[in-house]
Amino acid sequence: MAKPTPEPWYHPPQEEVCALCGRAVPSAERDLHHLVPKSQGGRQTAVLHRICHRQLHALFSEKELAQRYSSVEALLAHEAVRSFVDWVRTKPDGFYQRTRRARSR
Numbered sequence: 001m002a003k004p005t006p007e008p009w010y011h012p013p014q015e016e017v018c019a020l021c022g023r024a025v026p027s028a029e030r031d032l033h034h035l036v037p038k039s040q041g042g043r044q045t046a047v048l049h050r051i052c053h054r055q056l057h058a059l060f061s062e063k064e065l066a067q068r069y070s071s072v073e074a075l076l077a078h079e080a081v082r083s084f085v086d087w088v089r090t091k092p093d094g095f096y097q098r099t100r101r102a103r104s105r
Contacts, residue, residue, distance in 0.1 A: 018047065018048050019033075020046075022089070024093045026093055026094045029049050030050070031048050032046070033045060033046050033047075036065065040063070040066035051096050051099065055099050056075065059078075
């Protein structure tokens with residue numbers, strides 16, 4: 001009788017993908033974004049590139065994120081986020097640039 005084949009104990013880490021732009025996230029550029037800010041009672045998170053995460057917080061206050069933009073779909077529906085995502089998708093996965101606060105905020 002043949003021995004049962006054991007399930008391999010090592011599983012290589014799966015590549016994480018940014019929930020906002022859809023690019024692969026290098027571990028050095030990985031941030032967890034609370035869809036509803038922790039200060040507003042949020043617990044659910046999404047993996048984002050550091051540049052994508054900083055852009056969201058530059059555009060929106062925590063109150064706006066909690067009330068209007070508490071899902072990735074709602075964030076992507078906003079015109080400024082959409083244009084940022086279209087721009088950042090042309091950059092390499094590890095790309096980072098300093099983010100400036102939006103004037104309208």
